[in-house]
Amino acid sequence: MIIDCHGHYTTAPQPLQDYRKQQVEHAKDPAHVPTKGTVNITDDQIRESLEGAQLKLQRERGTDLTIFSPRASAMGHHIGNEHTSRFWSEHCNELIHRVCTLYPKNFVGACQLPQSPGVDPAKSIPELERCVNEFGFVGCNLNPDPSGGSFSAPPLTDRSWYPLYEKLCELDVPAMIHVSGACNPAFHTTGSYYLSADTMAFMQLITGDLFKDFPTLRFIIPHGGGAVPYHWGRFRGIAQDLGKPPLDELLLNNVFFDTCVYHQPGIELLFKVIPVDNILFASEMVGAVRGIDPETGHYYDDTKRYVDALNLSPADQQKIFKDNILKVFPRLAKHLPA
Numbered sequence: 571m572i573i574d575c576h577g578h579y580t581t582a583p584q585p586l587q588d589y590r591k592q593q594v595e596h597a598k599d600p601a602h603v604p605t606k607g608t609v610n611i612t613d614d615q616i617r618e619s620l621e622g623a624q625l626k627l628q629r630e631r632g633t634d635l636t637i638f639s640p641r642a643s644a645m646g647h648h649i650g651n652e653h654t655s656r657f658w659s660e661h662c663n664e665l666i667h668r669v670c671t672l673y674p675k676n677f678v679g680a681c682q683l684p685q686s687p688g689v690d691p692a693k694s695i696p697e698l699e700r701c702v703n704e705f706g707f708v709g710c711n712l713n714p715d716p717s718g719g720s721f722s723a724p725p726l727t728d729r730s731w732y733p734l735y736e737k738l739c740e741l742d743v744p745a746m747i748h749v750s751g752a753c754n755p756a757f758h759t760t761g762s763y764y765l766s767a768d769t770m771a772f773m774q775l776i777t778g779d780l781f782k783d784f785p786t787l788r789f790i791i792p793h794g795g796g797a798v799p800y801h802w803g804r805f806r807g808i809a810q811d812l813g814k815p816p817l818d819e820l821l822l823n824n825v826f827f828d829t830c831v832y833h834q835p836g837i838e839l840l841f842k843v844i845p846v847d848n849i850l851f852a853s854e855m856v857g858a859v860r861g862i863d864p865e866t867g868h869y870y871d872d873t874k875r876y877v878d879a880l881n882l883s884p885a886d887q888q889k890i891f892k893d894n895i896l897k898v899f900p901r902l903a904k905h906l907p908a
């Protein structure tokens with residue numbers, strides 16, 4: 571069985587975008603009081619949005635199940651206020667729940683959190699609980715920069731995040747550290763902002779002592795860990811200079827990297843540097859890079875090909891494609907065939 575731990579509903583039917591467009595428009599008026607409103611999407615529209623995209627690619631690439639979350643670049647936590655973010659997150663998560671209900675063998679949900687800049691992260695707890703307890707979701711995406719590119723939030727080691735971490739531990743679900751679309755023109759969302767935030771999050775974790783307080787908390791740093799594996803020596807050296815324990819001791823019981831690196835040398839480096847127990851298979855399809863690599867003739871985001879080409883032992887393959895993901899997302903077990 572091959573599980574892809576990172577996929578987004580980037581092909582959601584148009585009424586979702588229409589809802590958001592109107593919400594963003596209303597958010598410009600400070601006097602407007604947001605209400606949840608409705609998004610009318612039929613089951614057929616959902617099927618249509620997936621059959622030619624994620625489901626087709628699963629079949630073609632030979633993957634079985636995707637941990638599926640709302641489109642990350644559209645989370646837009648910086649837009650409007652906490653109510654805007656809450657209603658938008660609720661609709662997006664409800665739609666993921668419908669996808670998972672229609673295709674229980676293909677998709678298991680992970681939620682978007684209704685974060686908002688300057689708002690206590692604890693306010694995301696009710697939506698997290700709803701998604702896990704009522705919808706059977708197995709994880710969430712945690713935005714370390716809800717401002718959308720001005721990095722105004724305290725580091726992930728700050729105590730203001732602690733109530734949310736307590737809930738993640740209690741529910742036994744991990745968080746994928748994942749920013750949304752950049753509203754800072756200095757950043758390209760998927761090209762530099764995502765990777766910068768991934769790298770930033772890892773460095774925040776080095777300087778703090780978070781996992782002493784939360785020994786069972788689990789984070790996935792996506793996109794192959796940003797710049798982390800490539801600069802592993804720098805991070806080890808900084809940790810050493812700071813008097814920290816070695817990185818494997820400090821972080822690697824709690825921090826995991828995915829395989830969303832879109833070329834063979836990058837995947838080789840990831841596997842050379844990061845222990846196999848800390849790598850989870852993922853593709854992030856359909857989304858970040860949609861084209862075909864003229865050098866290989868294959869889609870850039872067909873990451874299974876790169877992992878296959880590593881010729882890992884069967885035991886290590888099983889870890890990457892399934893066992894590590896089950897370890898990080900234990901609630902996934904009850905969604906798998908017996």
Ligand SMILES: [Zn+2]
Pocket residue numbers: 576578642748792854
């Ligand atoms: Zn993503």
